[in-house]
Amino acid sequence: METTRFWDVLPARAREALLRAGAPVVIRPGAFLMREHTRASQVFVLRAGAVKVWVDRDGDMAILDVLGPGDLVGEMEAVDGGVRHANVEAVTRVEALVLPAARFRAVLDAHPGSVWAVAAVLSERLRDSNDMRVAHFPDDPERRLATRLLRLVSRFGSPVKEDRPDGAAVPDGVPLEQDAVLDEGGVQVRVPVSQQDLGRWAGMGRRKVAQILAAEPVRGGLTVARNSIVVRSVDALHRLAGHDTD
Known part of the structure; x- marks a missing residue:
């Protein structure tokens, strides 16, 4: 997007x-x-x-x-x-x-x-x-949230790659340093947008946002921290938004 x-x-x-x-x-x-x-x-x-x-x-x-x-x-x-x-x-x-x-x-x-x-x-x-x-009829909160996240990626995203000397994964909820990187294709959005903000933008409560982020299609592929969002698979977001990724 x-x-x-x-x-x-x-x-x-x-x-x-x-x-x-x-x-x-x-x-x-x-x-x-x-x-x-x-x-x-x-x-x-x-x-x-x-x-x-x-x-x-x-x-x-x-x-x-x-x-x-x-x-x-x-x-x-x-x-x-x-x-x-x-x-x-x-x-x-x-x-x-x-x-x-x-x-x-x-x-x-x-x-x-x-x-x-x-x-x-x-x-x-x-x-x-x-x-x-369209995402409201029928109600499709996953699609609404995914399209909001994709707009953030398009406007503010910067590519990141994995480069940790100990080989350990970046813990969920921990903002990356400026030079930190993830797996190929990952994107970091360094804008302070909280889960509550995402809900206010996508037309749902913060609890619903948390449920979607914890569900199987998204779990492990996206982290919303205090000052940044890390998307490990942009393609997964496109699929959740109903976009053709072929």
Whole structure:
């Protein structure tokens, strides 16, 4: 499952225009880039770090997405002038390019090809939203959780290989060091997303997430620790998500 990064599909001249029009900012973990129900005034292009997009429903958090480097934040409200539909909160230290919504629209007007980059982002997010709806009818929590994990792998994953001098396995729940590696094909996601966060994102409780991770199709192939997720078999996640791995 590949995600569409705005910066990657943006034409080179439009990138240069955005760099001139915007200003670099650093955002601390826990700070909000924007809040739900407020008027749109800024657009962010993430350069480093991770943010979670979430809404408050009667005191409960529902996570809509977790975005990272190259992703665009605030584009819908900048285009239609509506109020923010969600909160965007930094979960790590974030580096971003920020510019007023009006200036963002001016760059799009001056570089028509950049509109297709925005369209590609919106199309990919709509497709993901449709996939989540399908996974609710009939209810398929395993598929929903697997697709969320695959989005994290696509955005933040880095390959790892096994290289432990004593030959011992990495214990479950223990975050790997930066240079630690697993078996061929393993992937590490160094973003603090907990089992509770995964449940809020996939539409289930933390206990259900734990049950799925402990079940036969996943057991031993994935570890969710405090500050990282280790996926030992991405193919297994694809199979759980209902994707063709041939």
